[in-house]
Amino acid sequence: MKRILIIAAAAMMLLPASMKAQATQPKAEEDSLIFTTVLANPVTSIKNQNNSGTCWAYSSLAFLESEILKANPKMKAEDLDLCESFLVSKTYVDRADRHVRTHGDVSFSHGGSFYDAIYCLKHYGMMPEGIMPYPVTAYGDSLYNFTSFFPPMEAYLKAIAKSDAKKINPAWKKSQQSMLDDYFGECPETFTYKGKTYTPQSYAASLGINPDDYVSLTSFTHHPFYDKFVLEIQDNWRWATSYNLPLDEFMEVMEYAVRNGWTFAWGADVSENGFSRRTGKNKCVATVPDVKASAGVGSDQSRWTGEKAGVKMSGADGAGEKTITQEMRQEAYDNWETTDDHGMQIYGIAKDQHGKEYFMMKNSWGNYGPYDGFWYISKPYVAYKTMNIIINKKALPKHIAKKLGL
Secondary structure (H helix, E strand, C coil): CHHHHHHHHHHHHHCCHHHHHHCCCCCCCCCCCCEEEEEECCCCCCCECCECCCHHHHHHHHHHHHHHHHHCCCCCHHHCCECHHHHHHHHHHHHHHHHHHCCCCCCCCCCCCHHHHHHHHHHCCCCECCCCCCCCHHHCCCCCEHHHHHHHHHHHHHHHHCCCCCCCCCCHHHHHHHHHHHHHCCCCCCEEECCEEECHHHHHHHCCCCHHHEEEEECCCCCCCCCEEECCCCCCCCCCEEEECCHHHHHHHHHHHHHCCCCEEEEECCCCCCECCCCCCCCCEECCCCEEECCCCCCHHHHHCCCCCCCEECCCCCCCCCCCCHHHHHHHHHCCCCCCCEEEEEEEEEEECCCCEEEEEECCECCCCCCCCEEEEEHHHHHHHEEEEEEEHHHCCHHHHHHHCC
């Protein structure tokens, strides 16, 4: 116990101000969960994706920012902020091209995958926040609000993709690029940052990370273990592959990584009743409780929060969660119960007052909830509802990396 307290104290001394704030507990109600940080790896400040389905961009860049901090120990978290607008704009150009080439069979939507950020880093580069508008002020938005911006572009691309024309005029790409530039601003070929001139590629090279170091991991039985496959979700439109691990080893990787100074991008289903509630005692906590009875709105945040009428949970004190098996994971994925909802970042481990451990999660809904944008996710929830993770291959236990040929 003393060792844990020493580790927790040391970890808190290393945290940026934004993370120290989240460790302050709200006034406890009876039966409320009270968390103590066991260890927390460095992360940057909380961001707000607001009214946009760009969690994939915010979470993947949050993860890459932690990777940059790890690669550059002298860098301060408050001095690091990568540009979501650059990543989103570049990704939407590529996704539109795939949408048109497949006659609309590949969807075009707000969403994306963690691999989009890795692809952008490798092929287009990166840039810091502030070089491009956030977004263009002509829209009057201080945060992303795709209500007016996105539907016209979506309709335009659908018209192109579903056209009966025998030949497509390539000028459609200029029109789409204009729509993106009107909202996000133009992606500059060169820019000046802290007195130095960069291209997006040279800025990316200065960050000290290698896009080839990152792998996607998952755990499902409809493909062989220890092999790669294309995860069948709509937002995996680049058809990126994930390594497939048995559930026990999948969980071992996540535990090992966090305890050894790494973070990872976490994609998961957050539509479950156990993923917090808007009201009630243990908000911003995710568990897999036994459901006693069930019944059968906007920002992205409001889409995934709010207690469903008629749902009553057991295990509110952190106990009583289900034991998750490989078969349960697979069944939930096969019957569309587990869906590709949200991208987040896992960065630490905490304990509740009962001694039960949780992963600590950084979200992209602003300073929402009692922990100012940070959440606590039970290990059964992670085992049950994780779709995939992106992680540095150096963070894998050696015996698992060997099985994957890494």
